[in-house]
Amino acid sequence: MAQTTALKKPIKRRKNNWIRGWVQLFFFVLIALISINHTLAEEGKGIAFLSSASLHALCPFGGVVSLYQFITTGTFVQKVHQSSLILMIIGLVLALFAGPIFCGWVCPLGTFQEWIAKLGKKLFKKRYNHFIPTKIDKVLRFLRYLVLIWVVFMTAKSMTLVFANVDPYFALFNFWSSEVAIGGLVVLGLTIIASLFVERPWCKYACPYGATLGIFNLFRIVKLRRNVPTCIDCKACDKACPMNIEVSTATVVRDHQCISCMECTSSAHCPVPVTVDFVIGGKK
Amino acid sequence: MRITPRLMAIFVVVILFGGIMLSTGLGYWTTKTAKEPLKFSEGKFAGEYNPADIRGSYTFGDVSTLFEIPIEDLAVAFRVTDKDVAAVELKTLEERFIDLGVDLGTSSVRLFTAFYTGLPFELGAEETLLLPEAAALLKEKVTLTTQQITYLDSHTVSEATALATPETTIITQAPEPIVENTPQVTPQGTPRAGAGTPLGGSGTPDPDHTPEAYVIVGKTTFQNLLDWGVKQEDIEKALGTSMPNANLLIKDWATAEGAPFSTLKTELQALIDAAR
Numbered sequence: 001m002a003q004t005t006a007l008k009k010p011i012k013r014r015k016n017n018w019i020r021g022w023v024q025l026f027f028f029v030l031i032a033l034i035s036i037n038h039t040l041a042e043e044g045k046g047i048a049f050l051s052s053a054s055l056h057a058l059c060p061f062g063g064v065v066s067l068y069q070f071i072t073t074g075t076f077v078q079k080v081h082q083s084s085l086i087l088m089i090i091g092l093v094l095a096l097f098a099g100p101i102f103c104g105w106v107c108p109l110g111t112f113q114e115w116i117a118k119l120g121k122k123l124f125k126k127r128y129n130h131f132i133p134t135k136i137d138k139v140l141r142f143l144r145y146l147v148l149i150w151v152v153f154m155t156a157k158s159m160t161l162v163f164a165n166v167d168p169y170f171a172l173f174n175f176w177s178s179e180v181a182i183g184g185l186v187v188l189g190l191t192i193i194a195s196l197f198v199e200r201p202w203c204k205y206a207c208p209y210g211a212t213l214g215i216f217n218l219f220r221i222v223k224l225r226r227n228v229p230t231c232i233d234c235k236a237c238d239k240a241c242p243m244n245i246e247v248s249t250a251t252v253v254r255d256h257q258c259i260s261c262m263e264c265t266s267s268a269h270c271p272v273p274v275t276v277d278f279v280i281g282g283k284k
Numbered sequence: 285m286r287i288t289p290r291l292m293a294i295f296v297v298v299i300l301f302g303g304i305m306l307s308t309g310l311g312y313w314t315t316k317t318a319k320e321p322l323k324f325s326e327g328k329f330a331g332e333y334n335p336a337d338i339r340g341s342y343t344f345g346d347v348s349t350l351f352e353i354p355i356e357d358l359a360v361a362f363r364v365t366d367k368d369v370a371a372v373e374l375k376t377l378e379e380r381f382i383d384l385g386v387d388l389g390t391s392s393v394r395l396f397t398a399f400y401t402g403l404p405f406e407l408g409a410e411e412t413l414l415l416p417e418a419a420a421l422l423k424e425k426v427t428l429t430t431q432q433i434t435y436l437d438s439h440t441v442s443e444a445t446a447l448a449t450p451e452t453t454i455i456t457q458a459p460e461p462i463v464e465n466t467p468q469v470t471p472q473g474t475p476r477a478g479a480g481t482p483l484g485g486s487g488t489p490d491p492d493h494t495p496e497a498y499v500i501v502g503k504t505t506f507q508n509l510l511d512w513g514v515k516q517e518d519i520e521k522a523l524g525t526s527m528p529n530a531n532l533l534i535k536d537w538a539t540a541e542g543a544p545f546s547t548l549k550t551e552l553q554a555l556i557d558a559a560r
Contacts, residue, residue: 017289019289019290019293020289020292020293022293023293023296023297042373044366044367044368044371051315053315053316054315057315057316058315081314081315081316082312082313082314083307083313083314083315086303086304086307086312086313087304089303090299090300090303090304093299093303094295094296094299094300097295097299098287098292098295101292101295101296105292105293105296106296106300154524154525157524158521158524158525159524160524160543162524162525164541165525165541181541222287260292262289262292265289267288267289268289274286277286277287278286278287278292279285279286279287280285280287281285
């Protein structure tokens with residue numbers, strides 16, 4: 001009994017999930033630099049040691065939408081290149097291992113939304129990320145699968161990159177270019193505004209790539225587990241989750257919205273060691 | 285085994301960059317489309333690059349190398365005064381000549397290349413124009429057929445237009461359909477059935493419109509298409525999206541959407557021809 005009590009006592013220690021922020025910053029800066037270099041290269045002023053690839057070539061979702069055309073004709077949708085297919089495969093490998101790591105650690109648009117969220121949290125305190133009633137929110141979370149189906153179908157049908165017309169990721173890193181569709185800028189603007197109230201609104205409700213990767217949460221190799229005997233039910237994990245997942249009620253988190261950001265884990269916000277963790281294998 | 289954030293970070297970076305490096309090593313990592321046009325598969329020109337497959341992403345340098353046309357001639361023909369002519373992408377042409385109010389773009393380079401090299405080219409596919417400099421250069425340097433000269437004369441932007449504002453645009457158009465006797469092939473290089481057929485549209489002219497009125501130019505709007513009898517659903521099919529504001533210039537829409545105007549124009553022109 002004394003042992004159980006000791007186990008449930010929170011242990012204060014240095015949290016080490018800062019590394020995710022740095023990884024996110026790295027990818028954000030990298031993509032921003034490549035995008036700027038792409039513009040410079042078109043004017044003949046590109047920086048030699050840096051890639052000048054177009055963002056379409058560096059988007060794994062391009063591989064997803066091109067898949068049908070690639071299988072049926074061996075070609076890619078206009079603006080999409082083989083690199084997109086490679087990135088799609090890498091994204092799927094990562095997802096098979098630990099779920100949508102790409103969303104939580106790499107995607108610059110997700111990072112950008114998290115930065116705006118910091119401002120939203122300051123403005124709205126505890127109300128932040130809790131404006132939408134749970135019932136409505138739960139339904140809205142499946143919208144992104146409709147977006148996914150629509151994009152894949154329309155791309156296969158038209159053989160053009162229809163998603164480019166509304167893509168906020170492309171708009172974010174090309175807002176200075178004439179290549180950006182007005183629809184993309186509008187969606188980006190809405191995402192920025194919504195990010196002041198809801199954390200990662202694009203990811204939660206509209207991102208078709210997040211929808212694709214989210215499916216892997218059902219069978220990812222590395223599972224997010226909550227160790228029930230040591231859990232003190234403080235709900236710190238729930239509060240930390242940007243995607244509003246109730247980690248505190250699950251033994252294994254299989255929610256399709258989890259982005260594998262590790263914010264809920266004992267390495268970050270969970271105050272009890274070895275209680276909420278990503279683990280390989282059945283038991284810790 | 286417990287995965288810490290540090291392990292996860294290492295995993296992400298290693299798999300991502302490892303995957304890119306591996307695919308680069310194996311030659312699969314390409315962020316650009318290979319700049320190599322399709323080749324003619326049969327006939328006298330088998331194995332030669334097909335100018336009809338020149339893309340907007342090609343640079344003048346690519347065209348010069350692939351088709352062995354001196355870069356200086358390309359610069360003169362398309363008024364490219366940039367320091368590095370070879371680095372200029374063909375897709376920038378439409379924007380460069382937008383003030384002339386005529387459509388000079390990748391299709392113009394295709395036509396010029398075909399005439400310059402003597403390679404087969406289907407003239408009826410697009411209403412393609414050339415600058416006076418290009419026409420003069422072709423007439424000076426290449427032995428053209430009578431039909432090619434006739435075509436050039438009717439598809440050259442007039443000197444007045446080339447120097448004037450969009451309001452004074454005059455395009456010399458052939459009064460009668462032209463018959464092209466050059467061997468005609470599809471982009472894949474297969475001999476095309478019906479070669480030598482009239483290039484112009486067919487059917488009885490509408491008394492309210494001259495034949496030129498049914499040709500998509502820079503000032504054509506989506507409303508024009510509807511007025512010319514093209515169905516909205518057919519337009520949407522060609523655009524791959526819902527109908528934009530009908531008063532929008534097709535060219536502006538293409539620019540905003542990042543779609544090559546020349547390609548879109550060909551598709552929509554086919555709809556007009558079918559509707560007439």
